[in-house]
Amino acid sequence: MGEKIVVIMEKPKSAAMAFALTLFFGPLGMLYSTPIGALVMFFTFWPALFLAIPTLGLTLIAWVGLELFWATWAAICQQERLQKISQGTS
Numbered sequence: 001m002g003e004k005i006v007v008i009m010e011k012p013k014s015a016a017m018a019f020a021l022t023l024f025f026g027p028l029g030m031l032y033s034t035p036i037g038a039l040v041m042f043f044t045f046w047p048a049l050f051l052a053i054p055t056l057g058l059t060l061i062a063w064v065g066l067e068l069f070w071a072t073w074a075a076i077c078q079q080e081r082l083q084k085i086s087q088g089t090s
Contacts, residue, residue: 018072034074041063
């Protein structure tokens with residue numbers, strides 16, 4: 001009588017898939033793991049692009065690295081959240 005039944009309707013996101021989609025499609029690929037992050041990175045692309053000229057492209061390298069990290073991290077956090085819910089330790 002004291003048992004909880006947990007039904008998870010959300011499928012876990014793959015960190016590898018999040019990384020690959022972001023690598024190949026940029027902010028559009030981030031929609032898979034973090035829609036808010038995709039919007040942020042989409043709107044920060046143009047300033048990063050304009051700063052790429054005086055920084056010899058280092059801004060774009062940092063921007064892509066941040067984008068890849070954020071997408072992968074969001075997928076891993078979602079997996080951990082679902083695991084905690086399924087174990088009943090939310």
